[in-house]
Amino acid sequence: MPASTVRSSPDRIELMGVAVAKPTTDYVKAPPAIKLSEASDIVGSAPRVAEHLTYERILAASTEPQNWLTYYGTYNGQRYSALEQITTENVRGLRPAWVFQCGSYGLHAGSSTYAFEAAPLIVGGVMYLSGWDGWVWALDAKTGQCLWQYNHAIPFDVSLCCGNVNRGVAVAKGKVFVVTLNAHVVALDAATGEMVWDVTNGDVRAAESATVAPLVVKNLVIVGSSGGEFGVRGHLDAFDIDTGKRVWRTYTIPKPGEPGSQTWPSYSPAWARGGGNTWITGTYDPELNLLYWGTGNPAPDFDGEIRQGDNLYTDSVIAVDVDSGQIRWHYQFTPHDLWDYDSNMEMILFEQDGRKLLAHFDKNGYFFVLDPTNGALVRVTPFADRITWGEISPTGAVTPLVYPDKEGEEVHFWPGPAGGKEWCHAAYSPRTNMFYVPTQDVGACVTRRRREFQESIPYWGASVTVDSADAVGQVKAFHAATGEEAWRWNWHLPISASVLATAGDLVFCGTPSGEFNAFDARTGKLLWQFQTGSGHHSSPTTYRIDGQQYIAVPVGWGGWIEGYAPGMAGGPHGDALFAFALPG
Amino acid sequence: MTSDAAARSAALSELGLDRQNKAALGRLLASGNIGQATEEPGGRMKAEVRIPLDELVWDPATLILPHGGDVDIVLYNDDSNTHCALLPSNGEGRWIWLPIHSRGEVSINLDGPGCYWYSSPIGNDEGRGLLGAIVVLGEVPPDARLDRPEQPRPD
Numbered sequence: 001m002p003a004s005t006v007r008s009s010p011d012r013i014e015l016m017g018v019a020v021a022k023p024t025t026d027y028v029k030a031p032p033a034i035k036l037s038e039a040s041d042i043v044g045s046a047p048r049v050a051e052h053l054t055y056e057r058i059l060a061a062s063t064e065p066q067n068w069l070t071y072y073g074t075y076n077g078q079r080y081s082a083l084e085q086i087t088t089e090n091v092r093g094l095r096p097a098w099v100f101q102c103g104s105y106g107l108h109a110g111s112s113t114y115a116f117e118a119a120p121l122i123v124g125g126v127m128y129l130s131g132w133d134g135w136v137w138a139l140d141a142k143t144g145q146c147l148w149q150y151n152h153a154i155p156f157d158v159s160l161c162c163g164n165v166n167r168g169v170a171v172a173k174g175k176v177f178v179v180t181l182n183a184h185v186v187a188l189d190a191a192t193g194e195m196v197w198d199v200t201n202g203d204v205r206a207a208e209s210a211t212v213a214p215l216v217v218k219n220l221v222i223v224g225s226s227g228g229e230f231g232v233r234g235h236l237d238a239f240d241i242d243t244g245k246r247v248w249r250t251y252t253i254p255k256p257g258e259p260g261s262q263t264w265p266s267y268s269p270a271w272a273r274g275g276g277n278t279w280i281t282g283t284y285d286p287e288l289n290l291l292y293w294g295t296g297n298p299a300p301d302f303d304g305e306i307r308q309g310d311n312l313y314t315d316s317v318i319a320v321d322v323d324s325g326q327i328r329w330h331y332q333f334t335p336h337d338l339w340d341y342d343s344n345m346e347m348i349l350f351e352q353d354g355r356k357l358l359a360h361f362d363k364n365g366y367f368f369v370l371d372p373t374n375g376a377l378v379r380v381t382p383f384a385d386r387i388t389w390g391e392i393s394p395t396g397a398v399t400p401l402v403y404p405d406k407e408g409e410e411v412h413f414w415p416g417p418a419g420g421k422e423w424c425h426a427a428y429s430p431r432t433n434m435f436y437v438p439t440q441d442v443g444a445c446v447t448r449r450r451r452e453f454q455e456s457i458p459y460w461g462a463s464v465t466v467d468s469a470d471a472v473g474q475v476k477a478f479h480a481a482t483g484e485e486a487w488r489w490n491w492h493l494p495i496s497a498s499v500l501a502t503a504g505d506l507v508f509c510g511t512p513s514g515e516f517n518a519f520d521a522r523t524g525k526l527l528w529q530f531q532t533g534s535g536h537h538s539s540p541t542t543y544r545i546d547g548q549q550y551i552a553v554p555v556g557w558g559g560w561i562e563g564y565a566p567g568m569a570g571g572p573h574g575d576a577l578f579a580f581a582l583p584g
Numbered sequence: 585m586t587s588d589a590a591a592r593s594a595a596l597s598e599l600g601l602d603r604q605n606k607a608a609l610g611r612l613l614a615s616g617n618i619g620q621a622t623e624e625p626g627g628r629m630k631a632e633v634r635i636p637l638d639e640l641v642w643d644p645a646t647l648i649l650p651h652g653g654d655v656d657i658v659l660y661n662d663d664s665n666t667h668c669a670l671l672p673s674n675g676e677g678r679w680i681w682l683p684i685h686s687r688g689e690v691s692i693n694l695d696g697p698g699c700y701w702y703s704s705p706i707g708n709d710e711g712r713g714l715l716g717a718i719v720v721l722g723e724v725p726p727d728a729r730l731d732r733p734e735q736p737r738p739d
Contacts, residue, residue, distance in 0.1 A: 033671075037676055153695070156700065198674070201728060204697060233732050273735070454736055
């Protein structure tokens with residue numbers, strides 16, 4: 001029928017030349033809204049294995065190596081496991097037992113650079129794991145079955161320097177603790193994934209964020225802050241794990257009149273924008289009752305003229321009384337930093353000849369050993385191959401040599417802003433008395449470019465181009481007694497993933513190109529390698545279930561690639577967790 | 585080059601980028617309307633969002649909330665095709681199927697300032713226009729702000 005001949009009426013309309021019934025204004029009722037996981041195979045609950053996870057058990061975590069109860073495995077930060085089923089003799093038989101994947105939904109912050117950076121925790125056969133963009137999962141650690149998932153809604157416009165990442169959770173007393181990119185601290189029911197409490201711990205309007213894995217000590221959950229590239233004021237906070245009530249906050253940049261304030265200009269608000277964030281988990285000595293927490297770069301990163309002085313407590317380790325939050329002592333690794341040399345990275349507690357010691361591999365390329373009772377320097381030696389920014393004498397005297405000084409004048413130095421070692425962690429084996437360190441040999445060109453401070457806008461004070469060529473990496477072993485290099489494994493790309501050491505005399509570490517490797521801890525010989533399909537920028541852990549040892553490693557290349565491996569900016573992305581085990 | 589929102593809207597219309605398969609394949613993202621949620625006594629918020637006929641766009645495409653918190657959203661699919669909605673919420677995103685000419689209800693919780701996305705994650709609804717924003721205004725609680733003097737923000 002020609003359209004022109006269709007006769008309209010109150011209850012009919014013309015559509016493609018045909019008169020059809022006009023849609024009623026009575027809407028069909030849509031099915032009820034559901035949580036996304038209800039349309040999945042996710043179980044919805046986990047065994048109540050975390051209810052009896054107490055501070056005392058975490059304190060003695062080394063006595064239950066079948067679990068990985070806290071971020072570093074134990075409070076001392078050694079990333080060492082006494083599990084010995086997988087050995088130098090049989091590691092060549094290691095194969096994937098299962099793989100967990102989530103994938104990326106919709107639009108989110110850093111959607112092209114998100115990374116899987118977590119350290120999986122294992123409690124009684126359940127793996128607790130965090131991902132990018134507010135994801136938390138409980139998995140059956142034997143099968144990979146997702147038991148529950150939680151997702152915190154994160155604004156896609158949060159200010160992030162270094163990608164959409166999260167480094168892990170803490171678990172205790174039936175709860176899972178995680179921070180979010182919009183600077184919340186959240187406690188979840190470990191059996192259901194339901195939120196128990198939620199505290200806002202930072203100001204996203206000021207570019208504060210949070211990426212750190214929380215640390216449970218006593219009845220406190222301790223979290224650090226992020227945002228140093230945006231001129232925030234760093235802080236460390238402790239919350240009651242039952243209620244979420246803040247117990248203490250310690251700022252890492254003193255206000256005028258407070259101890260350390262003399263290291264900031266008295267004539268400007270530089271201290272208020274001073275950085276010094278606490279974005280990597282600290283270690284803890286229960287006998288001394290001290291936390292050892294690293295602090296980040298001062299802000300602006302490269303323009304020191306407007307923040308003259310040493311800029312305490314940036315680029316330092318602060319020894320913090322866990323009950324009060326008071327800083328008992330500090331050691332600053334790079335006074336008046338002009339190279340973006342954060343010192344957040346692990347503070348490994350170990351002993352030599354009965355003496356307590358603290359080991360730290362700094363971005364500035366030097367390996368420091370301190371006395372953890374008072375912060376006194378015991379030894380400092382270089383661990384990076386090329387160090388041109390300056391020199392540190394055996395007594396700890398720092399002499400800057402190359403730095404962005406004059407506006408518009410480019411300088412080049414090693415290590416670049418990602419450091420001789422990034423945040424990714426070293427490990428220590430008491431069996432070999434060696435440290436195992438992921439290293440980066442990458443330089444950078446930096447030109448000072450002053451800018452005015454504005455909240456939420458990057459505050460670097462320079463133009464930065466990190467070398468994409470002539471950039472390599474290693475896994476290096478150092479004798480703990482002397483600081484001398486024992487062996488190294490060379491790779492054609494910077495190594496920016498954490499190391500795991502085991503009593504099987506193995507060292508595990510991944511590469512930006514996707515290989516996951518096992519080395520002989522005593523010789524450095526590569527014994528096993530598996531291509532996981534995407535680069536490594538996470539912290540592998542190990543555990544045992546029903547007599548079977550597993551090695552778990554999150555894989556997903558991303559984060560601050562332009563800082564630590566710009567030559568791999570086009571590397572394949574991913575977001576999988578591999579669990580490896582021996583056959584049978 | 586356009587110089588203000590009215591000129592931008594006119595240019596999109598003139599170029600045919602505010603419709604499906606006119607100047608290009610789909611509708612240009614973020615070219616839809618802006619709407620605001622209303623606030624109930626006690627702070628809970630309410631909003632309505634529609635999918636108009638043949639436009640593949642949320643209306644409003646950008647929903648403004650005056651602050652973080654709970655919001656009840658009524659969704660209408662006025663289109664002659666089936667869609668769905670995935671909305672952000674603390675805990676987990678909420679997903680609802682939206683048959684042709686249907687009405688659905690969903691409640692979500694967003695806890696702080698910033699831009700969040702919502703979409704219809706079937707087919708390529710997201711790429712063709714059904715990708716919207718929920719914008720939460722306001723500040724974080726006073727006790728979450730840094731202890732420092734007021735600092736400048738971008739003009």
